[in-house]
Amino acid sequence: xxxxxxxxxxxxxxxxxxxxxxxxxxxxxxxxxxxxxxxxxxxxxxxxxxxxxxxxxxxxxxxxxxxxxxxxxxxxxxxxxxxxxxxxxxxxxxxxxxxxxxxxxxxxxxxxxxxxxxxxxxxxxxxxxxxxxxxxxxxxxxxxxxxxxxxxxxxxxxxxxxxxxxxxxxxxxxxxxxxxxxxxxxxxxxxxxxxxxxxxxxxxxxxxxxxxxxxxxxxxxxxxxxxxxxxxxxxxxxxxxxxxxxxxxxxxxxxxxxxxxxxxxxxxxxxxxxxxxxxxxxxxxxxxxxxxxxxxxxxxxxxxxxxxxxxxxxxxxxxxxxxxxxxxxxxxxxx
Numbered sequence: 493x494x495x496x497x498x499x500x501x502x503x504x505x506x507x508x509x510x511x512x513x514x515x516x517x518x519x520x521x522x523x524x525x526x527x528x529x530x531x532x533x534x535x536x537x538x539x540x541x542x543x544x545x546x547x548x549x550x551x552x553x554x555x556x557x558x559x560x561x562x563x564x565x566x567x568x569x570x571x572x573x574x575x576x577x578x579x580x581x582x583x584x585x586x587x588x589x590x591x592x593x594x595x596x597x598x599x600x601x602x603x604x605x606x607x608x609x610x611x612x613x614x615x616x617x618x619x620x621x622x623x624x625x626x627x628x629x630x631x632x633x634x635x636x637x638x639x640x641x642x643x644x645x646x647x648x649x650x651x652x653x654x655x656x657x658x659x660x661x662x663x664x665x666x667x668x669x670x671x672x673x674x675x676x677x678x679x680x681x682x683x684x685x686x687x688x689x690x691x692x693x694x695x696x697x698x699x700x701x702x703x704x705x706x707x708x709x710x711x712x713x714x715x716x717x718x719x720x721x722x723x724x725x726x727x728x729x730x731x732x733x734x735x736x737x738x739x740x741x742x743x744x745x746x747x748x749x750x751x752x753x754x755x756x757x758x759x760x761x762x763x764x765x766x767x768x769x770x771x772x773x774x775x776x777x778x779x780x781x782x783x784x785x786x787x788x789x790x791x792x793x794x795x796x797x798x799x800x801x802x803x804x805x806x807x808x809x810x811x812x813x814x815x816x817x818x819x820x821x822x823x824x825x826x827x
Contacts, residue, residue, distance in 0.1 A: 493511070493512055493513075493514055493515075493607060493608040493609050494509060494510070494511065494512070494607065494608050494804065494805075494827070495509075495510060495512045495551055495606060495607030495608065496508065496509055496510075496551060496552060496553075496606035496607065496804065496807055497510055497549045497550065497551060498539070498540055498546065498549070498550045498551075498552050499548060499549065500545075500546075500547075500548040501542050501545070502539070502540060502541060502542025502543075502545070502546070503540075503541060503542050504540060504541065504808040504811055504812065505808070506540075506542075507540060507552075507807055507808050509804065509805045509807075512607065514609060515609055515610065515611040516611065517562060517564075517611075518562055518563060518564035518567075518611050519564050519565075519611075520564050520565040520566050521564055521565070521566050521567060521613055521614060521615075522563075522564040522567070522611055522612060522613055522614065523560050523562070523563050523564065523567060523570055523576075523611070523612065523613075523614045523617065524560070524561045524562040524563075524609065524610075524611045525556075525558045525559065525560055525561065525576060525609070525610050525611075525612070525617065526558045526559050526561050526608065526609055527556045527557070527558040527605050527607060527608055527609065527610060527827070528557060528558040528559065528626035528627075528630075528826065528827065529556075529557045529558070529625075529626040529627040529629070529630035529824055529825060529826045529827070530553040530555050530556050530557070530604075530605045530606060530630050530824065530825045531555045531627075531630045531631045531633075531634075531635070531662070531822050531823065531824045531825070532553075532810055532811065532814050532822070532823040532824070532825070533554065533555065533634040533635060533662065534661070534750065534814075535554065535594075535597075535599075535600070535634065536552055536553055536554060536555075536599055536604075536811075537811055537814055537815065539552055539599060539600050540552050540807075540811060541811070541815075544594075544600065546600055546601070550599070550600075550603060550604075551599070551603035551604050551605075551606055551607055552599045552604050552606050552807075553598070553599045553604040553605045553606040553825070554578070554580055554597055554598050554599040554600065554604055554605070554633060554634050555577075555578060555580075555605060555630050555631070555632070555633035555634055556577070556578040556598070556604070556605025556610070556630065556633070557575070557576065557577040557578070557620055557626045557627070557629035557630035557632075557633075558575075558576065558626055559573060559574065559575055559576070559626070560572055560573060560574045560575075560576055561609075563614065564614075567614045569614060570614055570617070570619075574619060575619070575620040575624075575626065575629065576617040576618065576619060576620055577617060577618060577619075577620045577629040577630065577632055577633060577782075578598060578605060578616060578617055578633050579616055579617065579618060579633060579778075579779045579782055580597060580598075580633050580634055580637060580776040580777070581596065581597060581776060581777075581778065581779075582596055582597075582598070582612075582613070582615070582616040583596050584777075584778045584779065585615060585778060585779045585780065586778050586779065586780035587778065587780075589775075589778075591775070592775075606804065606807060606825070608804075608827065615779065618779060618782050618783050618786060619783075619786065620632075620786070621786050621789045621790055622790050624789075624795070626826070627798060627801060627824045627826050628795060628796050628798065630824055630825075631662060631666075631796040631798065631822040631824065632782065632785070632786070632796075633776075633782070634662075634776055635661070635662030635663045635666055635822065636662075636666045636785060636796070637776050637777045637781055637782050637785060638663050638666075638749050638774060638775075638776050638777065639663050639664075639666035639667040639670055639725065640666070640670060640777065640781060640784075640785040640788075641774060641776070641777035641781050642663075642667065642723075642725060642747035642749060642774050643655065643667055643670055643671060643674075643723055643725070643747070644670065644674070644784075644785075645777065645781055646745070646747065646772055646774065647722075647723045647745045647747065648745075649670070649671065649674055649676055649722075649723065650674070650675075650676070651674060651675030651676065652675065652676065652677075653671075653676040653677070653722040653723060654676065654677045654678070654679065654716055654721040654722050654723070655667060655668075655671040655676050655677070655678050655679070655721060655722065655723045655724075655725065656678075656679045656680075656681075656712055656721040656723065656724045656725065656736070656739055656740075657671075657678060657679075657680045657681070657696075657725045658680075658681050658702075658724075658725060658726065658727050658728055658732060658736075659681065659682060659727055659728075660682050660684075660687045660690070660691065660819075660820045660821065661727060661750075661819075661821075662821060662822045663725065663727060663749060663750070664680070664725055664727060665694070665797050665820075665821050665822075666796070667725040668680060668691065668694055668695065668696060669694065669695075669794055669797075670788075670794075671723075672694070672695040673788070673792055673794055676722075676723075677697045678695060678696045678697055678698075679696065679697065679698045679699070679700065679712055679715060679716075679721060680696040680698075680699050680700070681699070681700045681701075681702045681708055682699070682701065682702070683701060683702055683703040684701075685701060687820055688700075688701060690820055694797070698715045700712070707735070707738075708735055708739070709734070709735035709736065709737070709738025709739040710738060712738075712739035713738065713739060716741070719741050720739055720740050720741035720742070720744060720767075721739055721740055721741060721744065722740075722741055722744050722745065723740075723744065723745050723746075723747070724736045724739060724740050724744070724745070724746040724747065725747055725749065726746050726747060726748045726749065726750065727749055727750030728750060728751075729748070729750060729751040729755070729757065730751075730756065730757020730758065730759075731757070733746075733748070733757070733759060733760075734760045734763070737760055737763045737764050737767055737769065737771075738763065740767055740769045741767075741769075742767055742768055742769070743767075743768050743769065743770075744767065744769045744770070745769065745770045745772065746769055746770065746771045746772070747772055747774045748771060748772065748773045748774065749773075749774040749775075759771075796821065796822055797820065797821030797822065798821055798822050798823075798824055799813075799819040799820050799821045799822060799823050800813060800819065800823055800824075801823075801824050801825070801826050802823070802824070802825050802826075803825070803826065803827060804825050804826075804827035806825075807825060810823055810825060
C-alpha cells in the first residue's frame, strides 16, 4: 500500500510517498479500514512543518475516513462495508476532558491516516454521516468536533443566542453552520470582502472586515445593541483575544481553540474580570461528542464546505495551499 512519511526534523520537503507492507487482517476488537480521505488542520500543518516535533518516519494526518473491509472477533458496532470516520483522541471515549497532550493523537504522537489501509481498534472510529462522501466525512474529526464541543457541549448553545466566529477556517465555518442549525445568530469576521460575501451566503447575519475595522470588538457590541455576543469561537489566540473579550457579553463564553497569532501572550485580565466571562481552552472532543454531533448532522441537511481536494501524493501542495490562507473551509486529500 501507499503511505506518506515525514522525516525529521520536519518541513514540507521532508514529506515522502512510500510503499509499505499491508497491515493484514484485524485482530480481536479491531477493524481493517480502507482509508479514502483525510482533511487538513492547523495541527497537522504544525506537525509536518516541524513546529511540533514528532518521531522520524511519522505518518501524518489526524483525520481519516473510509470503509470497513473486515472486522475482528468481538466487534459488533460495525460491519464490512460501513462508512466510518476516525476520532482525534482514540482513548477519550466519553466523559469530561482528561487529556492535555497529543501523545495518543494520530498524525502526532502515533501514526495517522495519510495511508491507504489501517488496522485499528474499532473504538477509534465512529460511523460517518449517512449519505456523506468519504471526503466530506473526513472533515469532521478535528474541526467539526471542536466547533460542536465549543458551542453545544461546553457553551450550551440555544436558539436565539449570538455567536461570533473569526475567519474562514474549518472550525469557524462549522461553528457558523452549527449555530445556524440550532437557531442562533452569527457575526463573522474576515480580512477578505469576497470571503465575507460567502459567509453571508452561509447565514451570517453580520460580517466585519477586521482589517478595515481593527476595533472589531467594539463593532460587535454595536451590532448587538451594546450587549455583546453569547459565544466567541476564538481561533487567533493572543493577537485577537483582547477584541474577543471586548465583544463578549457579561457572563458570556469564549472558547479558546486556536493559536494562529502565537503560542503565548498577555491576557487583559481586568477586562476579562469586568466581563465576568468564561474563557475556556478547547482541544477537540471525545468519541461521544463526535457521535452526538453526527446524530445531529443526520437529522439535518448540513454539508461541509470543502475548498479544494488534492491527491495523497500532492500532500505538500495541499499544505502550501493551507499556509497561503486563500482557502475557504476545508482542504481534503482523496485517495
